[in-house]
Amino acid sequence: MSDNNMVKIKDVVKSFGQHQAVKNVSIDIKQGEFLTLLGPSGCGKTTTLRMIAGFESITSGEIVIDGKSVASQHPYERDVNTVFQSYALFPHMSVEENIAFGLKMKKYSKAKIKEEVERVLNLVQLEGYGKRKPDQLSGGQNQRVAIARALVNNPKVLLLDEPLGALDLKLRKQMQIELKHLQQKLGMTFIYVTHDQEEALTMSDRIAVMNDGHLEQLGTSREIYETPKTKFVADFIGETNLFEGEVVDSSEINAVASVEGNQIPIKPIDGLSPNKDITLTIRPELTWIEGSEPSNGKPSLQGKYVENIYVGSVQKVIVALPSGKNIVINESPMNASDLSPGDEVNVCWDVDKAGVLTS
Amino acid sequence: MRARTKKVLFSWTILVYIFFYVPILILMIYSFNDSKISTSWQGFTFDWYNKLFSNSAIGSAVLNSLTVALFTTLISLIIGTTAAIALYRYDFPGKKYIDLLFYLPIVIPPIIIGVALLTVYARLKVALGIQTIIPGHVVLTTPFVTMLVMSRLQGFDHSLEDAAKDLGANAWNTFWRVTLPLIFPSILSGALLSFTISVDEFVVSFFTTGPGASTLPVMIYSMVRTGVTPEINALSTIMILVTVFVVLLAEKWRGTLNN
Numbered sequence: 001m002s003d004n005n006m007v008k009i010k011d012v013v014k015s016f017g018q019h020q021a022v023k024n025v026s027i028d029i030k031q032g033e034f035l036t037l038l039g040p041s042g043c044g045k046t047t048t049l050r051m052i053a054g055f056e057s058i059t060s061g062e063i064v065i066d067g068k069s070v071a072s073q074h075p076y077e078r079d080v081n082t083v084f085q086s087y088a089l090f091p092h093m094s095v096e097e098n099i100a101f102g103l104k105m106k107k108y109s110k111a112k113i114k115e116e117v118e119r120v121l122n123l124v125q126l127e128g129y130g131k132r133k134p135d136q137l138s139g140g141q142n143q144r145v146a147i148a149r150a151l152v153n154n155p156k157v158l159l160l161d162e163p164l165g166a167l168d169l170k171l172r173k174q175m176q177i178e179l180k181h182l183q184q185k186l187g188m189t190f191i192y193v194t195h196d197q198e199e200a201l202t203m204s205d206r207i208a209v210m211n212d213g214h215l216e217q218l219g220t221s222r223e224i225y226e227t228p229k230t231k232f233v234a235d236f237i238g239e240t241n242l243f244e245g246e247v248v249d250s251s252e253i254n255a256v257a258s259v260e261g262n263q264i265p266i267k268p269i270d271g272l273s274p275n276k277d278i279t280l281t282i283r284p285e286l287t288w289i290e291g292s293e294p295s296n297g298k299p300s301l302q303g304k305y306v307e308n309i310y311v312g313s314v315q316k317v318i319v320a321l322p323s324g325k326n327i328v329i330n331e332s333p334m335n336a337s338d339l340s341p342g343d344e345v346n347v348c349w350d351v352d353k354a355g356v357l358t359s
Numbered sequence: 360m361r362a363r364t365k366k367v368l369f370s371w372t373i374l375v376y377i378f379f380y381v382p383i384l385i386l387m388i389y390s391f392n393d394s395k396i397s398t399s400w401q402g403f404t405f406d407w408y409n410k411l412f413s414n415s416a417i418g419s420a421v422l423n424s425l426t427v428a429l430f431t432t433l434i435s436l437i438i439g440t441t442a443a444i445a446l447y448r449y450d451f452p453g454k455k456y457i458d459l460l461f462y463l464p465i466v467i468p469p470i471i472i473g474v475a476l477l478t479v480y481a482r483l484k485v486a487l488g489i490q491t492i493i494p495g496h497v498v499l500t501t502p503f504v505t506m507l508v509m510s511r512l513q514g515f516d517h518s519l520e521d522a523a524k525d526l527g528a529n530a531w532n533t534f535w536r537v538t539l540p541l542i543f544p545s546i547l548s549g550a551l552l553s554f555t556i557s558v559d560e561f562v563v564s565f566f567t568t569g570p571g572a573s574t575l576p577v578m579i580y581s582m583v584r585t586g587v588t589p590e591i592n593a594l595s596t597i598m599i600l601v602t603v604f605v606v607l608l609a610e611k612w613r614g615t616l617n618n
């Protein structure tokens with residue numbers, strides 16, 4: 001390996017007949033990295049993963065694993081293992097036999113297999129469950145067996161396709177943390193598929209957001225959440241208020257756009273020019289309400305208070321703008337509201353906290 | 360009102376069972392009747408069974424039947440299972456009709472299969488014997504094997520095969536260690552079904568067998584032509600008991616294998 005990229009996905013395309021499921025995706029994944037493919041249902045996450053594993057052929061492009069192009073390798077020749085969404089545990093084998101399967105195929109000695117099976121059972125905290133059949137275990141336990149069965153082979157890359165999808169919320173959150181710790185402990189490269197953005201933000205070193213077969217944005221959790229590059233990413237990750245606008249004035253140090261009929265200061269990013277269409281993305285938790293227009297030149301939009309929705313950890317304040325569009329503001333649930341419907345309010349934010357999207 | 364509906368349903372069920380089983384029961388009882396004419400009860404005897412076992416023609420018919428059933432079962436298992444896997448795995452234009460062609464023999468009258476085979480044999484000048492019965496039985500039983508294996512294949516999670524490959528198993532190991540064990544219960548059901556169909560089959564056997572080479576049903580038919588004797592009752596009783604035994608065995612295996 002000349003660089004420390006474990007997996008290189010280069011301009012990969014996958015077509016099923018006329019339909020392109022994956023369109024020109026390129027991602028470099030570093031050794032030891034936790035990379036998540038995130039996107040809505042049908043965007044091509046599983047297909048991408050299956051091409052890495054070798055279950056689907058590549059229509060065009062190249063996949064390189066540990067310095068070797070894998071196009072001609074069968075799944076059983078690749079140094080990667082998969083944790084399937086349905087777990088895919090062999091129902092006619094015990095937990096031990098399931099885990100031993102990969103080592104048996106590699107013709108390890110009986111003693112070595114036994115030792116390795118013990119080791120991974122320990123790793124996933126399932127000591128003593130080796131003799132059971134998969135249908136005698138709970139969903140969460142089967143999940144661990146599936147992970148153990150893949151890990152025991154010491155793959156260079158572990159592929160996980162929505163491995164926590166079938167678990168209840170509480171167990172899922174717990175497993176997210178456990179999996180992340182396991183990955184850090186082993187220093188193994190993980191490629192993880194999910195459509196749950198919170199899960200992706202929690203676990204990943206980097207996230208590749210996919211939409212309709214193409215890569216929308218690749219970056220750390222923080223980059224993806226705080227500086228989304230496209231409208232799709234801004235909208236898909238977390239909650240946001242999106243406003244269409246047009247640049248009125250732009251210079252190196254400040255820029256102004258016309259948004260909802262107001263002249264509003266925006267972050268002066270590269271590539272802005274007068275009359276350019278932009279989208280402003282404003283996170284509810286980065287906005288607040290003031291009774292009068294801020295005098296310090298902070299951006300704000302005037303509207304009428306509509307209602308307050310209490311959702312536990314926050315309360316969502318809904319304000320209707322003159323255009324009829326609503327804007328959502330998150331406030332601490334501690335703040336008792338003294339507003340009544342129809343009151344004039346100003347929704348404010350910091351210039352550099354509102355993302356400016358040009359595509 | 361509801362109690363009455365229940366009563367009617369209950370009586371009806373009893374009637375259906377009587378209709379199903381009373382003739383068979385009578386036949387079984389008369390196989391122990393110490394009289395040549397099966398109209399009145401003359402006392403209990405094992406004579407007919409003794410006579411049966413000393414009848415060498417019947418002995419060879421039983422042997423013929425078992426031989427035919429054994430080969431039929433083996434051949435239809437191999438053809439039926441491989442066909443099910445192929446039909447399941449590969450898709451091509453017009454596949455729907457190929458699928459249908461495979462199941463058609465189930466509804467084609469056996470007499471047509473028998474006559475058709477006989478025509479082919481005559482044309483190819485094949486000498487008839489018990490070996491010429493086997494192809495006809497294979498035609499009758501294979502669709503059932505294919506159907507059973509196919510439904511099992513459709514029922515199981517295909518990421519299991521992917522998982523095997525992912526863990527380093529090539530196509531051969533994937534088949535022997537994962538696919539085959541998973542479809543095995545259906546293959547076993549197919550085997551028992553093929554065996555019982557073949558043992559009980561009359562029409563095709565009658566048309567395609569050679570002189571002096573009778574299977575049990577063909578033998579019974581030729582014996583009945585001269586009147587139903589208690590000997591035939593005894594023979595039928597044994598056949599029924601064996602069939603019931605095989606079916607019970609199949610049920611038991613299915614139960615244990617599915618878990």
Ligand SMILES: Nc1ncnc2c1ncn2[C@@H]1O[C@H](COP(=O)(O)OP(=O)(O)OP(=O)(O)O)[C@@H](O)[C@H]1O
Binds near residue numbers: 040042043046047048
């Ligand atoms: N074998 C196939 N034949 C034809 N089309 C396919 C095949 N596999 C996937 N597709 C199509 O490719 C697209 C991407 O599918 P994929 O399974 O990769 O989505 P996904 O992102 O994993 O979605 P989900 O979150 O629902 O699992 C879909 O439109 C799907 O219908």
Ligand SMILES: [Mg+2]
Binds near residue numbers: 045
């Ligand atoms: Mg998927």
